[in-house]
Amino acid sequence: MKWVRFFHEVGLEDVPLVGGKNASLGEMIRELSPLGVKVPPGFATTSEAYWHFLEENGLKEAIARELSQLDVEDVQALTRASRRIRNLILKGEYPEDLREEVLAAYQQLSQEAGEEAIPVAVRSSATAEDLPTASFAGQQESYLHVQGEEDLLLHVKRALASLFTARAISYRAHRGFDHLKVALSVGVQRMVRADTGASGVIFTLDPDTGHRGFVYLTAIYGLGENIVQGRVVPDGYYVHKETLRQGFKALVYRKLGAKELILAYDPKEGRLKNRPTPPYLRNRFALKDEEALLLADWSLRIEDHYTRKRGAPTPMDIEWAKDGPTGELFILQARPETVHSQKSPVLRVHRLLGRGEVLAEGLAVGEAIAQGRARILKDPKEMDRFGEGEVLVTETTNPDWEPIMKKAAAIVTERGGRTSHAAIVARELGVPAIVGAVGATGSLPEGEEVTVSCAEGEVGRVYRGRLPYEAEEIHPESLPRTRTRILVNVGTPEEALRVSLLPTEGVGLLRMEFVFASHVRVHPLALTRYETLPKEVRRQVDEATEGYGDKRAYFVECLAEGIALIAAAFYPRPVLLRFSDFKTNEYARLIGGHLFEPKEENPMLGWRGASRYYHPDYKEGFLLEVAAVKRVRETLGLKNLMVMVPFCRTPEEGEKVLGVMAEGGLRRGEDGLQVYVMAEIPSNVLEAEAFAELFDGFSIGSNDLTQLALGLDRDSERVAHLFDERRETVKALCALLLEKAHAKGRPVGICGQAPSDYPEFAAFLVERGIDSLSLNPDALLRTVKKVAEIESALSRHPEA
Template sequence: MEKLVLWLDEVGIEDIPIVGGKNASLGEMIRKLSPKGIKIPYGFVVTAEAYRYFISYNRLDKKIRDILERIDVSNVKELEEGSREIRNLIRSGRFPEDLKAQVIEAYQELSQRYGVENVDVAVRSSATAEDLPNASFAGQQETYLNVRGTCKVLDSIRKCFASLFTERALSYREKFGFDHFRIALAVGVQKMVRSDLASSGVAFSLDTETGFRNVVLITGSYGLGEYVVKGVVVPDEWFVFKPTLEKGFRAIIDKKLGIKDKKLIYDESGVGVVEAKVDERDRNRFSLSDDEVLTLARWVMEIERYYSKPMDVEWAKDGETGELYVVQARPETVHGSKKSYRLEIYKLTLPESEKEKRVLLKGIAVGKKVAYGKVKVLKSLEEAEKFEEGDVLVADITDPDWEPLMRKASAIVTNRGGRTCHAAIVARELGVPAVVGTGNATEILNDGDEVTVSCCEGSTGYIYEGKVDYSVEEVDVSELPSTKTPIMLNVASPDRAFELSFLPSAGVGLAREEFIINNYIGIHPLALINFDDLSVELKEQIEEITVGYEDKKSFYVDKLAYGIARIAAAFYPKPVILRFSDFKSNEYAHLLGGSIFEPAEENPMLGWRGASRYYSDKFKEAFGLECLAVKKVREEMGLDNLIVMVPFCRTPEEGKKVLEVMKEFGLERGKEGLEVYVMCEIPSNVILGKEFAEVFDGFSIGSNDLTQLTLGVDRDSSLVAHIYDERNEAVKWMVEKAIENGKNYGRKVGICGQAPSDYPEFLRFLIEKRIDSISVNPDALVDVLRIVSQIERELESES
């Protein structure tokens, strides 16, 4: 007979058939990665052979087979009843005396190792076929926490054995064709980390939504990790950029404060766990320090390197010692097995003006798809019979017991949960769009409501009233043609940057600060700078948004830096050209507190915008915050592929003044390789091309404003819209002259306006004039690549 109990350092990854995936991975890491500084709690494994021995000793094999043969797993009621009957049989079983003795002996030895009479342990199930490269068994079997004493340990092991036959496990195995009797169950008994006194969470060695592999995603909350895994809380979230972390930079490129209102802690009785409230002070601060986040990220990278595949890692912080631990690691199964990238582009056809009118609620988007269906609000699984194939599942949360229903859903919407909760993981694996953490979906939505669930618009998911039409295009990016002319992207939303990085572009020709300021900050920078002078009411509104920040200016710098960094990291080391803020005064006035600081201009389009703001005494300090954000991205995070660009610079003298202000705030042209471009969007930028070339490192043609100012047309006026046309000969003359200036004075010239996205003939014109790069909107990239490739072939054949 094989050994019934093994210590973790006696097993490795080759022992999955004996000890299951979780335990094999833990043993492998204790043996190979602990010497590299990764801390892993010690413990032992009750093997799969012990499980088979238990089943055989209690003569349960035939009874279980008989039950399985008579139930239809697709029938929710039969599945529930059959599962319960099998689990009751196993829970009623008795331990063979020799197995019982070995477990007790191992537990006592583990207790002595940690210097206590009865050590607190976690008792975790680990199926012997789990966490295979193409399937995840995460959460299907049970885990018991804060277990103390031999009787409790034995009882928890028996319950783990029974959990091999939960409804979710039976349903999953049927779907993927696993034989119920070829899979056994091992049980890990591991020293508990006192994360109930600190924090815990999950980390992935890639972005879970897109599969972008250059980041580590870490999520965390207070207390034991179950509430993060099950989605009971919306955890804190950090992204760490691997390439610059390896170079020694503090490469946290984004972090978001979660909604951590509750936690799971030890029961004061010393057995089991209970829920507790998180006090307001802790809610409003992160559950890990930046140093701890960076340590975890390095560990996750080390684990990924060792296994040579993307990994899903559970971590915990001990509140007694302050030390971090890895408590589980397994392969990431959704993106890790993909061999090539096929771009599935979902687009809503609903006009922007109609979207806001039809939005019922918002949450965290899981996946990139869109789905339509009828709402079914389920308060518990007892209502499962009313759920039909293709319905939109709406619930408070969806723990692993809901998996059979989730497979039938066209989409999933929950009140609670974050992007690494179990519901989100399962939704990704199923390819079902989900919007989690909406807050009140079960109150807003009603049975029978027809809704469209959209996850194709960035990290925010939307639930729209009624049926919204959408299109889907599938593109294998490896089949897209290459071009001699570099084709870059215009990127507005940082949330889409990781996804867009898979497109075959030469980098980002235009990243707009305005989108980040409007959508991620929402407050006028001068309101933050002059916070103490504001009204009580306005202060209260700002306090709600800037939770966790005593220094309000730091809020602006951090949020702007994180938005910029996500874009710069997504395309690293390709160039990313960031345009400094180009709000007009009427647009700035719409930000919170903006009306206090903005003038009323007759024509804001031609007024106080772009460069003229940056050196003005009335706005200089606000521009300084933008400079500090860029400095943080380049020097703290190490993203030196970031190029900055000055918009609406009317004269070379203005350009020099802007460079002086930038230097004053720590951004010096040429220092650490910093390049500064200028938008070529005013006729003076073309006419005085030589003078501007002496001030700046490159030009980016903004065809929208250049057309407006060349033709004297207000592009916001429908009355003269018929005159506005980038293909006008006067506009083309300006563009040709701008390209010529670049060639003459040794400066790069690209274009980032709308014209190349809209007009194939304009593309031909640009290529004929040998422009250095063309930047287009993401939704136009596929078509532009095809058109440019064809034009280049035609021009080559003509020559």
Template sequence: MERLVVWLEEVGIEDVPIVGGKNASLGEMMKALSPKGINIPEGFVVTANAYRYFIKYNNLQEKIKETLKGLNVNDVDDLHRRGEKVRELIRSGSFPDDLKELIVKYYKELSKKFDTEAVDVAVRSSATAEDLPNASFAGQQETYLNVRGVDNLLNSIKKCFASLFTDRAISYRESFGFDHFKVALAVGVQKMVRSDLASSGVGFSLDTESGFKDVVLVTGSYGLGEMVVRGAVTPDEWLVFKPTLKEGYKAIIEKKLGDKKQKMVYGETEKEPVKIVPVPLSDRERFCLTDDEVLTLSRWICEIEDYYSEKNGRWTPMDVEWAKDGELNKLYIVQARPETVHSRKDYSKIVVYRITEPPEMRKKKVLVTGIAVGKKIAEGKVKILMSVEEADRFEKGDILVTDMTDPDWEPIMKKAAAIVTNRGGRTCHAAIVARELGVPAVVGTENATEVLKEGQQVTVSCAEGAVGYVYDGHVDYEVKEVDLRELPKPKTPIMFNVATPENAFDLSFLPNDGVGLAREEFIINNYIGIHPNALIKIDEIREKDGKLFEEIERRTKGYKDKKQFYVDKLAFGIARIAAAFYPKPVIVRFSDFKSNEYANLLGGKYFEPKEENPMLGWRGAARYYSPEFKEAFGLECLAIKKVREEIGLKNVTVMVPFCRTPEEGEKVLKVMEEYGLKKGEDGLQVYVMCEIPSNVILFKEFSEFFDGFSIGSNDLTQLTLGVDRDSALVSHIYDERNEAVKWMVGRAIEEGKKYKRKVGICGQAPSDHPDFAQFLVEKGIDTISINPDSILDVIRAVYEIEKKLGRG
């Protein structure tokens, strides 16, 4: 193609060297995808040929070479001075008459299509080079918005040409020995979408944090799109699940309201074509797109991804810019390019930590020991906090040292490199959260807050077995990658215990057979943080506690119906986990907060009793049918209903915790049915936790109401041995491998086979003790659900025993 100016619809991917990747992609989509209903603004391209013609006509090549001769790119002042001189040379150049006539001709024809003499356009630059594929990433190519009129257009095109010589681009090419004149620049001129009157943003056909490929991420804010692209505002965010979206479901699995404090709109003068203005509070507190618009954009992004993947013969995730025209009330795709960072990650390997320093050397450095949680090693500075009120002192990467934690500590724990506590066992709050966050923790040290010193550099190791160590200073260790493709594949399904939705996409890359336990309480605590009855009885809260009411209003902004806030947030948390492992089964356990934990939620103090022993009190099934909590439980049922029926994630099974008697189970099923969750309907299965001796003893009676059982070894050990699992005083007695506990577990598995009910395990035992996992396989367990950080040890242990038993 030798032409100087071409219409967008005339170009395709094969024209990248002449029109640039952005323009080639837009042209390709106009030809292939516009007929399918994807809207793309019309426009034309001033090609790389035109750029070279402009440089030659103005005799700029020699002038630029002379200006850059002897440049020292390490001298920032020299680089800037010469760069600015080069850019001014280009901006001062004149267009050849024939090129100028062509640009004006195309601009007038574009204007005529919209019944105006001078249409508003966006002018975007794109570097091109056949021999220099990374050139387009080297410089900061410019974009000019709301450009109107011939003179302004020509000036903007020259400024785009000049942007090929930003300081950064010059430095990049000089450093790598690339010829500045083997790179050229094309300029796209597109009809402006009046998103200044509506909204705009960016979409990706994968999750940009994890690389998870089955979601579309859409972000958006009010006004022109530059604010989102630059990161100048916190936009609204949506995650949409591709598989069920393509089946016709409303597949939004997450929504986050951004602050959207500012927006870019049209300016009033030619000197100020755009300006930044504040967004009214009423607009900030609502989403900038409707759910239907998000779903439309997501379908378009999927179609774009599918088209390029088929064309390239490989999966090609896409980075897309969109805009909504406020005059036409119409959505447009304004740019699309391949995503090149996260899509290249290798998820076939995981990391293993191992201490390499000799035992006699590291023994001298031991400061405190406790129970190891996880398998990792971390280094950092000690930060001793005795209260969550000290959170402002804690920085990301510090080692959190405290007495013990509860749900209020989770925001701090998320920033910690490691966690060390005086109190707690392997199933305490700190241990559970540390596992979910993937950070090492040493719990139950008894004296960490006394022995460790503020600011002290330490190494926390959980890579040496059941005992966790805190060492003074640095200890040598190595980190190795394990190729998951080389792991054996056991016959026994290995599932995960997952609580934190944020980790679900990452965990999905590990070998697994689904989720054996997804805990609602973590979602309620992290996503909602408000007691359900405070939302149900919001009018009472308004009357009795104005300050609390204001805080709830702040946290639920965008929701008039406070109960719907609870349903949506819980549903989104569950959906993210269910989507990560789809179509594998995901067993979601209804809430199992104890009364003291529920009391910690916002407004909880008004609705929770004070119990002497909450661990054995009003928890689990007993809550669900009680008049004081039934409606709150109903919100959980509605959340599950939304996940299964609206989002389409039918892989979700629900599970009832701490169900003391078969009669309780029957009552719970009746309440579920009242709220639209009927066992057996649309494939819904209902499991029960097997964590109380009565669940084992009355297995037959429980099996009349439930489809399956999941052994909770933590509570079953506690209640079989009569040991408070949170008490350090009797922790030496707490042992899942005690013969009494193993008898209970073995009996449950036998009863399951007898009464044709699936029996799995989701307790801590197989994660901590690979030999216990082997015992379960010997007994014929149906599934083993473990903490993800134990996957390597458990897979190998299970495979070994299966081989020994002749099942491998």
């Protein structure tokens, strides 16, 4: 055929002929189908067919006249020109030979499917589209569930006309593309019945931070337009690339989305229609774990193939769908990711220095902080009301909003997830955004100054007024090298991806109890002793564990996911996980916790840490912690995870804890597992030789060590003024530990607060030969520089 090519006839070398989207589909069908990647068949009209259509209808000169004097910054003039050009194309007649070829290809596609006239998706594919440095995604139109010859011809023509939507004209003008040198190919692809199945978007990196160690998938029920348009919050899945390649079930983290709507074809009305998602579907994941892993495997194959073809790492942006009637998975399209793949390796760290009234919360996109007047808009036609540098607040966005978004200091939408239109465009523009901020259009004050913070982890917050903040640029290559290993403390899984990009050698402290509180929320004994619970507590546990018949499995999987995301983010660098160190009063706050925890006068010095792990009243809970760690290391393959025992008062306690761990299948030294002990009690220092026989290393907990060395309760405000890690008593204990541990060949680090707060304390430890410092992220830069200065001085004057 002259004007039409089937997908299997084209590849990446044919972008000038069939555009980026269609060339990519052909490339995958031709090269990746033999490897198991399923792509629905179809065909494309060529760029030559586009020029043929324009020539036959005498449109090229008319379009040139419309665009010759157009100022794309004049929104009204842009809209009028766009409408006139599209009407010219829609009124045009098909050249007979083009019409015949399109219909012949459609008939062949239908016959191969065993039907008379199959439903198809009609998508535009510009010849300058999906380049590594620019994405035209969303600039032209797509049409779903097109069926029958006349319906197909109508929508192919609409797709051709969509090359001149106002947003497409504006995008090309700002990117320097000549309007009359960009042609349009139209892809016609067999429709996957995702309207009765599921669909979503995949990035072969983390779309927020650019971390390249993951495949990030989103999933909803129904057609994927709801994700792209930001109408729903999808499920999210993180699959770790390296351990997936090694054959592990590397789905390390899942997050249940609201999935509020299902977009499906309504045969009675003959159109696509949104309906509310039933609660029982909203409360379970749209993809099975094995399906997410299969899609991740396909995505890796796609990324690897494009990387080989382009000769450079090529993260990908992929769309997928699950056919409802058959349950089959398909890749619908793939394009190079164009935001993080173009960024220089400069890390910007924003820190909020003040707190204020929180007006709205949602998912943070980007890691920046911005300020401006809140401007609440319901429609992009209200553009005239929006000023440069204001904060755009709206329900949701689509490509028509982009001229406004380019002027915004920040963006807040009530609906959408991390792969919604607002999130994608915000990343491309480098503008912080908060999506899924329910009620924001009602709670934010029109015209008043607000602070939009996306620098506090997964949750983005809008504060009233202009709060103080600071921003710091980190050029990793410019940081000094130190002999002392620099590690980082990580509090929650949500911050792990961002923090892992900092120039550190791993994690020196991951507190299990933080993951407990944010992800599990239920006391472990309320799960192991579920049948004994009072009715009301059982109801609360049922709500938290919905979807899990096995309550123990809920604990193990949720805890493992929170830990695994952090271990995967830093992989293969070591991550040191401290087993739970809640005090009894803190455990009691978990769901059902009050039933199992004693009331203690001084929980700080009571039943905590190691003494719980082997005790009959908590041992079964500790075995669940052990099972979660075992799952992370053995099922997910994250062997970089090490563990640490807190508040271990005597070597005999240490032996008992190691025995319970072995009972749960976690043995020190087996498969490279290292077990550390916290050095936070004077006995850990004074009996360091005995502890060194049991454990692989020590980590100083400066807060507890200080309170026990000075004999004070750090929670008591009456004696708080005496609390100071820099006291000679504390320093002497640290120096003695270093001496004793090193004599036994054991490393010593510190994960307490002191080195982050007091550079002079860090200097003291470096001078005494500490092996590692684990710092809070916001203290990293200044401490690294200080350590480098100390080490340099010591090398010049070793006698000091």
